[in-house]
Amino acid sequence: EAGVTQFPSHSVIEKGQTVTLRCDPISGHDNLYWYRRVMGKEIKFLLHFVKESKQDESGMPNNRFLAERTGGTYSTLKVQPAELEDSGVYFCASSQETRGTQYFGPGTRLLVL
Template structure:
């Protein structure tokens, strides 16, 4: 079984540019989550999809962040325009919802310069 795949693994962009992160969950997992870890801080929840619907987006920092999950398969997280404080590692996770916990991807390290 393939795991959760995220790409790119690293991205370096200039302040003001746009970046799109992609997450491919485990096939058949309806639940998809985005988390973020800013340098030295804890990993924080951003949002949760159930299939293509946003179940909870209370952790999204501001309206420069847009997450989509068209068709209930892969998800994208777009940051537009990027700011310096957006630098960090963005993790995606998926779960079946049957109480077996999440499977995380390896993360995308975003650096805004």
């Protein structure tokens, strides 16, 4: 069974540019989560989808971040325009049940210059 995949693995962009991160959850997992780890800090929750609906987006930093999950399969996280403080590792996780085990992807390392 394929695990959670994320694309790209690395992204280097300039301040003000737009970047879109993609996450493909484990097949059949209705729950999809986005987390972020800024250098030196803890992994922090961004948002949670149940199928295509946003269950909780309380961790989204501001309106420069937009997450979508059309069709309830893969999800994208767009940062527009990117700022220096957006640099970090963005993780995606999926689970079959809402309180089930969350399986993580390898993350996308974003560097904003």
